[in-house]
Amino acid sequence: DGALKVNVTKIGEETFLAGVMRLVEEAQASKSRLQMLSDRAAYYLTIIAIVTGGITLLAWLLSKATPSFALERFVAVVVIACPHALGLAVPLVAAISTTLAARHGFLVKQRLALEAARNIDVVLFDKTGTLTKGEYGVERIFNFFRFAESRNAGQFPISNDNEILRLAASVDSRSEHFIARAIVREAERKGLELARVEDFQRIPGKGVRGEIYSNILKNVGISDKEEIEIAVGGESLAIESRVSIPGEIQTKIDALSRQGKTVIYVIADGQLLGAIALADLMREESREAIHALKTMGVQIAMITGDSEGVAKWVAQELGIDEYFARVLPHEKSEKVKLLQSKGRRVAMVGDGINDAPALTQADLGIAIGAGTNVAIESAGIILVRNDPRDIPKIIRLSRFTYAKMMQNLFWATGYNVVALPLAAGVLTSQGILLQPALAALFMSLSTVVVAVNAVLLKKKEL
Template sequence: MTCAACAVSVESTLKNTPGVSDASVNYANQSASVQFNPKVVTPEGLQTALRSVGYDMVVDAEDPQQVQQEAQQKSYEALKKRTIWAALLSIPIVLIGMFFMDLVPFGNYIMMALAAPVVFGLGRTYFVNACKQARHGKANMDTLVALSTGIAFLFSAFTTIYPQFWLNRGQHPHVYFEAAAVIIAFISLGKLLEERAKSNTSSAIKKLMGLQPETVRLIDGDTERDIPIANVRVGDRLLVRPGERIPVDGTVQSGASFIDESMISGEPMPVEKTADVPVFAGTINQKGSFQFRADKVGSDTVLARIIRTVQEAQGSKAPVQRLVDKIAGIFVPVVLGIALLTFAGWLLLGGDNALTTALLTSVTVMIIACPCALGLATPTAIMVGVGKGAENNILIKDAESLELGYRVNAVVLDKTGTITEGKPVVTDLHWLVSEGEQNRLASILYALEGQSEHPLANAVTEYLKRSDVSSVAINRFESVTGHGVTAEYERETYVIGNRQLIDRQGVSLHEDVEKQVDGLYKSAKTVVFFANQRQLLAVIAIADPVKATSRQAVETLQRRGITVYMLTGDNTQTAAAVASQVGIPQYRAEVLPADKAAFVQELQAQGNVVAMVGDGINDSQALAQADVSIAMGKGSDIAMDVAKMTLITSDLTSVPKALQLSRKTVQTIRQNLFWAFIYNLIGIPIAAGVLYPAFGFLLNPMIAGAAMALSSVSVVSNSLRLRSIRF
């Protein structure tokens, strides 16, 4: 399907097929959902019905998505070649027709020879599709292209072969080969740009599916064996080794480890998993090994539900070109009707030159109604808008986000990686010993954390590394599950971990230290304690810092009347602290991916146009559900694939810039469509001869061709004005 009108044609054809009770066609992901009676019609019957109107569908394929993608890629490559050749052949035609008509011998014949393969060879698909549409009483952009180029070429060919027909009637034999060829080249370019924008619609689904391993390690009694993931059954006992992905949802039976669940919670800190704790498909095991019981498999896992939601929401929206195709569907019969009325009117009332005038005026109507400007109106604005966005670190996937962005009145921000940096760092290190002791103890601390598997240990070692702290050799290192680590150095025991660990060591906190720790907790920081057997040595605070520009971005959005919300899988205390720092009064904490998507849906139900900004796999459902989806460039591939906009920078101030760019681009598209039609609204009546009774003026077809060209120039020039936007 090459345009939104194609989706309408496919849907109409399917619905009118005997045995089909309902059909819904998804233009964005090139799919259809069909309810049919298999006793009346088979999938092959549906395929035959679609082929009769110039389309096709994948039937009985092992990997239908792969077959569809290969067909789309093949079609794109063919269109690309046709566009390039059409442009190359059109250039000499334009040069001869505009500048060397009187200098080149047999110029008309040369132009005809060059234009014929462009119009009827490279542009053949427009004529084939137009004929198939016509057989079913339908019309789209292909119809308009085929009519205008076909009539212009045939008229010019007649004039070239039989110029005396016009000379005998006192008319100059004008030809319009350049117009016919250039129309094919420009319209093909527009379709190529649109196809490129849609080319990656299914890559997000493929990457999500890739999060599941193909095989799993099954524990069968005393033996272990690898089996395909499709063979896993509820209740199976599975083994997960370090670095592997969890294959299905389940519950830990034995062993322990830390698991990166950022795809589910969005939080960067891996979660400790011990006996009876749930695990989820697609999450990544870190250093430990464990066995777990499969509780949910196949389509019941959290990952499968994310895939299903993204698949349904991603393709449920239509691009801005739908409006153009709808107008074209009405515009074609109107122009045809006007041309026929013009021919009939002049044939009856034209006097001595009735036939000549009738033919010239009707052809002039068809030429001035050329859809070139209409075909350029959207793609040129999008091209310039996308280029301007790229200059400002905003990558735009397609026209849909540009169409809706200016209407956004609610922005939902993920916390981790969007508002915050997304990486835990040490914010405070308070030593409770003399300066002379600090260097020696820092080396011991570095050694302890260097051997720890806890994710927060990396933040401490990175912090100490920047201070050129060297490590020491420690003895009897032991990890205390859920609390921290202990080790010996020079016959003294040292511990680093949470409050429970140092309490077990019998180390107490002075009153002033207690106040200091309480202040850190209220700032939503994780506190780690370093102590020996006798006293507390240091207090370390770790947090995910808020980006420097986050507050500015939120304030800019709020000044424009946009309500800003924050969602996070983190705890309420942390969420409240971050929301307060950036000035967001509306926030929700401890939300899962499905909760984020539901919240977006809730805002939409209230009549809001919602933009979702996120960076993780856990945001993909909400991104797919949102009207405008924006991914942070340093986030996950899945988030960037689902989102219609990606911010190359992690700077949140690019969000208001993106919405402003949307508003300017939509304004330009509307202006382009206005200019594309104003020539027709003014030019078609003049071409038909309405001024002749009062002023004796008939529009020359050559002037009509110039007006057509001027409309295209106006559209392109207006689009180029987007380059001057100042954010």
């Protein structure tokens, strides 16, 4: 009797489920180094079996055996050789591990990535959106005009805190950064009308800037200029703009930084108007993930564009071994290279466009599922649930998978090393002779053993 209005955002192959299925299929189609080794070994085993069979046939004929007996030995050798077991030793385990990964909330895009995870000895986390939720909230606004030190410096006459917030939010409305969105949300919550921004510019790792026109400048008491450049950003932007921060305010800002708060400065035509202090919410799962990784013998490092004070506070809160603060986007991959130059195998965990080069440079790139498409495309493994506790699971699965692959390879190789001479009849003088039918049975059983051992991977607790 009514009407239902449905807004379809994605259909068919564009849906999340289809994307998951596509990534699983791509991972299963890709090959690890061990799988490529297994394929080559199976190929050579087939050749070895045929050559060994031919040599066996010729040897028995030369030893005056009957042609039927010599032919029987040839058939037994060819039949008992099992390239199937060797060929399945790795691919079957790889397929099961990929499916197991998807069930536990992370998608393996590249098999080589999962294979590399077992050797990781340091995990480098990007702070915002990875260890923290990236859900910033405005905690405090500093109006520098209230202080005599600022007035003497000729700062613009901003009458109240809301105008500082309005100016910052107007420029930040053009940005997609976590902090920018938080400032805009706070302005919207207070019902502030944002101004039109022209010549918007993003300054990587520092902030944003843009020109705001007179419709807002009248509200803040600036009537002699039609337009003004507003820059909004962190400490790096303030240093670059060479602005002076009032001593009393600097003391408070330093205290906030030591508590893990992020301070954003609002600058008008090179003059400091105010600052906005924001707090990011720590992921409850981060401590558990870091503890689990340390238990596994993996070191933890953190990289962030935030100040030294913020980075140090977060590192202490989470028990992180080392950190890199005030890192610009293009410098992140350099930090990964720095760790690698010390002989360490690095896993990089990130979610943003800025993290893409570092994700590519790392021995293992892990992207947060809620991150940008660029980050996801650059990573070998994706955390669908955005849960850092899945990272220890990745390493455990990699180690379990490698162990199963090696077990299967040793079994398949050892079986053929023993079976081929027996089928050829080297123990005939001892009364041990394998008939072709029995050789076929052993060949089938060897394949079953490999398959059963691979399936046992599903029983492992991650």
